[in-house]
Amino acid sequence: MATIEHCLYCFETLAAHLENRKSMSLKEIQKTWAKYNNDLESRAGQAADKTESLEKRIPALRRVVDSDASELSSSSSPSSGSTTSLSTATPATSLDSLPDTEDVITKSPLFVTWNTVSPRSGNTSLRGCIGTFEAQELDEGLSSYAITSAVHDTRFDPISKRELPSLEVAVTLLTNFEDCDDAMDWEIGTHGLRISFTDRGRRYGATYLPDVALEQGWTKEETLLSLMRKAGWVGRKEKWQSVDLKVVRYQGKKNSLQYPEYKQWRDWVNEADEAEA
Incomplete structure (x- = not known):
């Protein structure tokens, strides 16, 4: 099916085109995406270790608090007060990018769709969509149609650089073409x-x-x-x-990604490159 890496590649291709720079290749993105998720898992593990350490320390802290309270109660009358709780809960970490068990697709008919995301409602509206029914090598096909659908869809003005933060991309790989018996x-x-x-x-x-x-x-x-x-x-x-009517039906394996997710990954890549330099 279409993957997050395919969506990242479309964003990277369009951003590079609009920023007049060289784009990363699909293989490079797939490689860095795996490293990126390993880093997230590592950080999540470190956070869990810190939480476990704090949980072990809490009983000792409570014994100290109880001891202090016992000493105070012997010399003063009871009074109402506030209770401070130490929360050990940490936000759940979602790793939607766990590797698929399916065979990797390298060639397929495809469509690239760009949507504008409303900052208030989160609703999307179509900004461009073009694809092909001819099977494409994904590294070439996705980069080509990412730009074509963004700047050459005649229903819309070309997407500009300032619009990037408001965009969502969807990649659909087409499969299972069948002639319909009727409409x-x-x-x-x-x-x-x-x-x-x-x-x-x-x-x-x-x-x-x-x-x-x-x-x-x-x-x-x-x-x-x-x-x-x-x-x-x-x-x-x-x-x-x-x-x-002659009607052909087909199925689509789709994935989508919004710009903030692309930006978070791209910032990580930039930091990793700077660290290696």
Whole structure:
């Protein structure tokens, strides 16, 4: 499936393009990502050791407090007071990047999607999405379509450097292409669609990734009609079923990443490079 490293690579490629610098390669990112997570695990282990040490010391501290309180009670009358508690809890550490057990994919059809994330609601809105149904070597395909979808999607203005902190990237690797028996031979939330048809001598074609219909809350009919409109068909809504649609269904293995996560990893890489220099 698409991995966090693939998403990091897209961010790194776009950032390098906008900052006019050389991008790290996919292999370099995969290597540093493994080191980055080992470092996180090491730090988490050190924090756990400190917590365990504090837990061992707490009984002794409590004995001292109880002893002081006993001495005070013999010479003064009871009074109300505040109690100080020593919390030994530490934030849970989430390592979503544990290695996948699946075989590593090196070549695949793919799409790169850029979204803008609202700082208030956290909701996302599409900022660019372009891909290919031709299998690509991922190091070349991801870097190419990361930039193409960011600056050459004609529905939007090119993404600028100042927009980077507000972005989310999603990488979808496409699999399991199958010809549908009919226009309804697919499942919402499972399949993406690629349609093609001819009407009045003109050829049309368009696609939706597997998550589109589910996110929009569309029925199958609404999805197909919207997809025909996306392809440029302007016929009457009630006439869509009279069009002879060829429908190919496929599945997508998707992962996504927001800029703050990329920035945290990139800062770690910069610090590691400086330490080695």
